Amino acid sequence: MQTSVPPWWARARVLAWLPAVLIAVGTFLDLASPPHVTLTPFYVAAPLLAAPVLRLWATTAYGVLATGTVAAQMHLRPEPGLGETAIKVVTVALISFLAVAINRIVARRDQRVATARGVAEAVQRAVVPEPPARVGALRVAARYRAAQRDTLIGGDLYAVRETPYGVRMLVGDVRGKGLAATEAVAVLLGAFREAAECEPRLAAVCERLETALVREQRARRTLDPVEGFATAVLVEVPPEPPLRVRLVNRGHPPPVVMGPGGCAHYLTTEPALPLGLGSLAPAPERTRTARFPAGSRLLLYTDGVSEARNAAGTFYDPVAGLDGQTLTDPAALLDLLVDGVVTHTGGALNDDMALLAVTHLPRHDSA
Known part of the structure; x- marks a missing residue:
């Protein structure tokens, strides 16, 4: 913040x-x-x-x-x-x-x-608390950067939970700002905390988020039943080796994975509608799996990063900004990324940014 x-x-x-x-x-x-x-x-x-x-x-x-x-x-x-x-x-x-x-x-x-x-x-921290610095075999860091200095309550969210099925993470972006966006954020985070602990499949966790958001849209007048949707990406790192990441993406910018040597690439999936709009085109959730060896790093972010433009109208590319970086500290990685976005835009941010970075610790460091 x-x-x-x-x-x-x-x-x-x-x-x-x-x-x-x-x-x-x-x-x-x-x-x-x-x-x-x-x-x-x-x-x-x-x-x-x-x-x-x-x-x-x-x-x-x-x-x-x-x-x-x-x-x-x-x-x-x-x-x-x-x-x-x-x-x-x-x-x-x-x-x-x-x-x-x-x-x-x-x-x-x-x-x-x-x-x-x-x-x-205080409200922002209460609704979207900072994750712990260490979760299982992962080191974790998060950042929230408001586009406007006097606007701290937005629709960006992140969460990390250690569950019986591994470490599960959520980064999302609710459409809009203000009270309605904050209510939707609270609904999604509450549903995620509950579903992440009891649903064995990551796709089922995503379905629970969809159900919770649609239910609250119907029950609360402040939540727009038509435009009150949210993009989100859910990631799971199983507890037992060989560690791999599982990913479900609902219309959100793709995560970035950096290998131990610094090579960065996107984790793309088949296109899917955001949360709250699943009834428009129902389809089975597509879960992607990718390698995540020791020393690898994972970056989740909202579109305030990927849609940040410079004076020429060029979008910021997180992969280009992180490719070749060998920083293992997730907090330092996020500082580097935020500085890159600010430099790219000349300080004129058009949207809030929520970022979550994790590093897979070697076995002897995670004990």
Whole structure:
């Protein structure tokens, strides 16, 4: 879960000194100009510029400095009329007071946003908790990256369970965002946790997810019975060697497998409709099996990765980004992938990203 960061112009150190520069430039020009030329805008701009981005004490200090500078200049260079002098000083003082009020309004707004963001993050972690770092013979890592800084609740999900039938994993993407997507995520994760423990076939687990989502679509008005579908991929790593991965894909981007030597390739399957739409074209679940020897790594992800585009409109290719990588730490692997997507898009993500990576530990490491 990524936290929000201020924009670049709010983080630039030069911004803290820009109001002082305005006051200094205004003072220099005021002293070099005829008495009838007014440069008051330089002084009122300083506290107004500080108000939305600097702290209260800095905004107040710039307001006092601007007002004091104008008052001192009026004392050193008396204007033709006392009334005009008083108007300039009072104007800068009132604008400085207004800047302090703006600073307090912005601070309270930021506090409310931070509180809402904290609640959203807590809800996200409660609905989609972080998986354990070690499950059976696998090391596990997960990442959730929101496309928008203030949007933390989305429809992306992941889960890992150690069951009597091996380690079972789920990565999915519910259409939409907000409360309806969160409810659908909770339904799918609840069904997965139950079905993964008791269904001997991975295809049967997928059928249970389909049934649960369709049932809740009919029972809850917030879940769209037509468009409330979810893409998902389920993976199973049996507990006994030789280890292989079993895969069921319901309209989701294909997982990526990296061998011990770093060679990466997609695990593709026959096309299938997403969860919630199975009744439109019912067909038996196709389970694919592939080798997964010690040292291999597996990446599951949502379409926020595979549909990330650069300025030229080119999609990001996870296989191209990971091919040749020999990192065995799944967390480092995900950091590398996220950095690659951010670099590819120039930081302009269009969709949330949920990623799950696992590494098959050698026998002596998994004991």
